[in-house]
Amino acid sequence: MTAESPKRDSYSQKPRRPSVIVLAAIIVLFAGSTALLAGLLVTILQRKQEAKDPYLRFVNVKDNTTDPAEWGKNWPREYEGYLRTVNPSRTKYGGGATSEGMIPPEKAASNPWLTRMFAGYAFAIDYRDRRGHAYMLTDQENTKRTKERKQPGSCLHCHASIMPLYRLTGAELAPKASPDEQLQTGFVAIGKLDYWEASVRLEKSGNHHPISCVDCHDPRTMQLRVTRPGFINGIKALKSHEGISNYDPNRDATRQEMRSYVCGQCHVEYYCGPKATLFFPWNEGLKVEQIESYYDNYKFEDGHRFFDWKHAETGAEVIKAQHPEFEVWSQGTHGKAGVACADCHMPYMREGALKVSDHWVRSPLLNLNRACQQCHHYPEEELKQRVETIQDRHYALLTRAGAAVVDMLDAIKTTKAAGATEGQLKPMLELQRKAQWRLDFVAAENSMGFHAPQELARILGESIDFSRQAQLAAIGTKSAAAIAAPSPSDAQPPAPSVK
Ligand code: HEC
Ligand code: HEC
Ligand code: HEC
Ligand code: HEC
Numbered sequence: 310m311t312a313e314s315p316k317r318d319s320y321s322q323k324p325r326r327p328s329v330i331v332l333a334a335i336i337v338l339f340a341g342s343t344a345l346l347a348g349l350l351v352t353i354l355q356r357k358q359e360a361k362d363p364y365l366r367f368v369n370v371k372d373n374t375t376d377p378a379e380w381g382k383n384w385p386r387e388y389e390g391y392l393r394t395v396n397p398s399r400t401k402y403g404g405g406a407t408s409e410g411m412i413p414p415e416k417a418a419s420n421p422w423l424t425r426m427f428a429g430y431a432f433a434i435d436y437r438d439r440r441g442h443a444y445m446l447t448d449q450e451n452t453k454r455t456k457e458r459k460q461p462g463s464c465l466h467c468h469a470s471i472m473p474l475y476r477l478t479g480a481e482l483a484p485k486a487s488p489d490e491q492l493q494t495g496f497v498a499i500g501k502l503d504y505w506e507a508s509v510r511l512e513k514s515g516n517h518h519p520i521s522c523v524d525c526h527d528p529r530t531m532q533l534r535v536t537r538p539g540f541i542n543g544i545k546a547l548k549s550h551e552g553i554s555n556y557d558p559n560r561d562a563t564r565q566e567m568r569s570y571v572c573g574q575c576h577v578e579y580y581c582g583p584k585a586t587l588f589f590p591w592n593e594g595l596k597v598e599q600i601e602s603y604y605d606n607y608k609f610e611d612g613h614r615f616f617d618w619k620h621a622e623t624g625a626e627v628i629k630a631q632h633p634e635f636e637v638w639s640q641g642t643h644g645k646a647g648v649a650c651a652d653c654h655m656p657y658m659r660e661g662a663l664k665v666s667d668h669w670v671r672s673p674l675l676n677l678n679r680a681c682q683q684c685h686h687y688p689e690e691e692l693k694q695r696v697e698t699i700q701d702r703h704y705a706l707l708t709r710a711g712a713a714v715v716d717m718l719d720a721i722k723t724t725k726a727a728g729a730t731e732g733q734l735k736p737m738l739e740l741q742r743k744a745q746w747r748l749d750f751v752a753a754e755n756s757m758g759f760h761a762p763q764e765l766a767r768i769l770g771e772s773i774d775f776s777r778q779a780q781l782a783a784i785g786t787k788s789a790a791a792i793a794a795p796s797p798s799d800a801q802p803p804a805p806s807v808k
C-alpha cells in the first residue's frame with residue numbers, strides 16, 4: 310500500500326459539496342491533459358532519438374568502452390569488417406605484407422636512398438611499409454624505433470584507443486578543472502612520459518587496444534566524431550588562418566567532411582618529439598611550403614629554430630615528414646571535388662536491405678567495383694590501369710629525386726671533408742633542408758602519387774632542383790676552398806712514381 314491510496318479512495322467516495330466535484334473535475338482534466346502533453350513530448354523525443362540512433366542495442370557502449378568486441382555485439386557487420394584488417398593487403402605499391410604472419414618489408418630495401426636521407430635518425434634503423442589497422446599498436450611496440458631509441462608517450466596518440474587514459478590522467482592531475490581542460494592536461498602529461506611508461510599506464514587502464522569504434526563514433530548516437538586533441542587543435546588553427554574563429558569540427562563540420570576528418574586524426578604530418586607537445590603544423594595552411602614556413606618560423610622553448618634531427622653526414626638541421634595523406638588529398642582533384650577518404654577506403658556495400666560501410670579499411674585497388682565504380686563507370690581493369698599508370702610515373706620521378714638527394718649528400722660530404730667553412734656550408738645545408746623536406750613529404754605519403762598526382766610531381770620537381778643547386782654549390786665551393794687554402798700536396802706537383 311502506498312501513502313497515496315487512501316486519498317484515491319476518498320475521491321471515489323460520495324462528495325459532500327458540488328464545488329469539490331468541480332474542483333476535482335478541473336484537477337482530473339488538467340492532470341489528464343498534462344499527462345497527454347507529457348506523453349506526446351516523450352514520444353517526440355523518442356522519435357528524435359530513434360532517428361539519431363536507429364539501432365537495437367544489446368550492450369550499452371560508452372565513452373570508455375574501447376574494446377571493439379563489445380561494440381561488435383551491437384554492430385556485427387561493421388565489427389567483422391574491422392577484424393579483417395589483419396588480412397594481407399599487398400598491391401603493386403600499397404599494403405604491407407603478402408602473406409599471413411609476415412611482417413611488412415623495410416622501405417629502404419626497394420629505396421636505399423632513404424637510409425642516406427635519414428642518416429643519424431631512428432628512421433634509418435627501421436622503417437617499414439604500413440599495413441592494416443589491427444596491427445597499429447603491436448607494430449609500434451615492435452619497431453626498433455621504440456625498442457632501441459627513446460620515444461615520447463605522444464606516439465600513442467595515433468596508435469591506441471587512448472582517450473580514456475587522457476581523461477583519467479587529467480582528472481587525477483587537475484581534479485577541479487572542466488572535462489575539456491582535464492582532457493588537455495591528460496594529453497600533455499601522457500605525451501611527456503617515456504613511451505614505455507605511457508604504455509604500461511595504457512595497459513593498466515584497460516585500454517590496450519589499437520584504434521577502436523569509440524575513436525570515430527559517438528557511443529550515444531553512432532554519429533561520426535573526432536576525438537584526437539592533435540586534430541582538434543590543428544583544424545582549429547587551420548580554420549582560424551582561413552578566417553573562421555573557434556572552429557569545432559564536432560559542431561561545425563558537415564557529414565561529408567567528417568568522413569575525411571576521422572582519418573585526418575592520424576594520417577597527417579605532425580611533430581611528436583621531446584621538445585614540445587604533439588601538434589599538427591597547419592597554422593599557415595596544408596600545402597608543403599605553408600607547413601615548411603610554419604616550421605621555419607617555429608621556435609622551440611630554447612629559442613632554436615624547429616628541426617627534427619641533425620643529419621649525420623652533413624650536420625644540416627632537417628625536418629622529417631610523416632604520412633601527409635590528409636594534406637595531399639586536400640590538394641587533389643578528389644579532395645577538391647569533395648570525395649571523402651571513406652568514399653574510396655570504406656565504400657558502402659549492400660547486405661540485404663542494409664547499407665553498410667566497409668570497415669575493412671584498405672587499398673581501394675582491392676575493392677575497385679565498390680570504391681570507384683559508384684562514380685566512374687569504367688571496367689575494373691581500366692580503372693586499375695589508370696591508377697597504376699599514375700603510380701608508375703610517380704615512382705619513376707620519386708626515384709630520380711632520391712638519386713638527386715644522394716648526389717647532393719655526396720657533394721656536401723666531400724666539400725666538408727675538404728675543409729669548407731661553416732659560412733660556406735650554410736647555404737648548402739639550407740638547400741638540403743628544403744630538398745629533403747619535399748622529397749620526404751612525397752615519399753612518406755602512402756598513395757604513391759594517386760591522391761594528388763600533379764601536386765606531388767610539382768613538389769618532386771622542386772626537390773630535385775634544390776638538391777642539384779646544393780650539389781652545384783658544393784662542387785663550386787670545393788675548388789674555392791682549395792684555391793683559398795692550397796694544401797702542400799696541391800701546391801707541389803706529385804712526386805714521380807719510382808715503381
Ligand atoms: C578517390 C579515391 C581516394 C580518396 C578520396 C582517398 N584515397 Fe587513399 N588511396 C586511394 C588509392 C587508389 C590508393 C593507392 C592504393 C594502392 O596503391 O594499393 C590510396 C592509398 C592510400 C593509403 C595507402 C594504402 C595502402 O594500402 O598502402 C592510405 C593510408 C590512404 N590512401 C589514406 C587516405 C586518406 C586518409 C584519405 C583522405 C584524407 C584518402 N586516402 C583519400 C584512393 C583514395
Ligand atoms: C588512430 C589513428 C588512425 C585513424 C583514425 C585512421 N588510421 Fe589508418 N592507419 C593508422 C596506422 C597507425 C596505420 C598503420 C598500421 C600498421 O602498419 O601497423 C594505418 C593504416 C592504414 C591503411 C593501410 C592498410 C593496409 O592494409 O595496408 C589505410 C588504407 C588506412 N590506414 C586508411 C585510413 C582511413 C581511410 C581512415 C579513416 C576512415 C583511417 N585510416 C583512420 C592510423 C589511423
Ligand atoms: C599523428 C598520428 C601519429 C603519431 C603521433 C605517430 N604515428 Fe606512427 N603511424 C601513423 C600512421 C597514420 C601510420 C600509417 C602510415 C604509414 O606507415 O606511413 C603510422 C605508422 C607507423 C609504423 C608502421 C610503419 C613504420 O613506420 O615502420 C610505426 C612502427 C609507427 N607508426 C611508429 C610510431 C612511433 C614510434 C611514433 C612516435 C614517435 C608514432 N608512430 C607516432 C600515425 C602516427
Ligand atoms: C576510422 C574511423 C572509424 C572507426 C574506427 C569505426 N568506424 Fe564505423 N564508420 C566510420 C565511417 C566513416 C562511417 C560512415 C558514416 C557516415 O557516412 O555517416 C561509419 C559507419 C558506421 C555505422 C553506420 C552504418 C554503416 O555501416 O554505414 C556503424 C553502425 C558503425 N560504423 C559501427 C562501427 C563499429 C562497431 C566499429 C568498431 C568495430 C566502427 N564503426 C569503427 C568510421 C569508423
Ligand code: HEC
Binds near residue numbers: 674682
Ligand atoms: C564519389 C565519387 C568518386 C569516387 C568514389 C571516385 N572518384 Fe575519381 N573522380 C571523381 C570526380 C568528381 C573527379 C574529377 C573529374 C571530373 O570532374 O570528372 C574524379 C577524377 C578522377 C581521375 C582523374 C584524375 C585527376 O586527378 O584529374 C581519376 C584517374 C580517377 N578519378 C580515378 C578514381 C579511382 C581509381 C577511384 C577509386 C579508387 C575513384 N576515382 C573514386 C569522383 C569520384
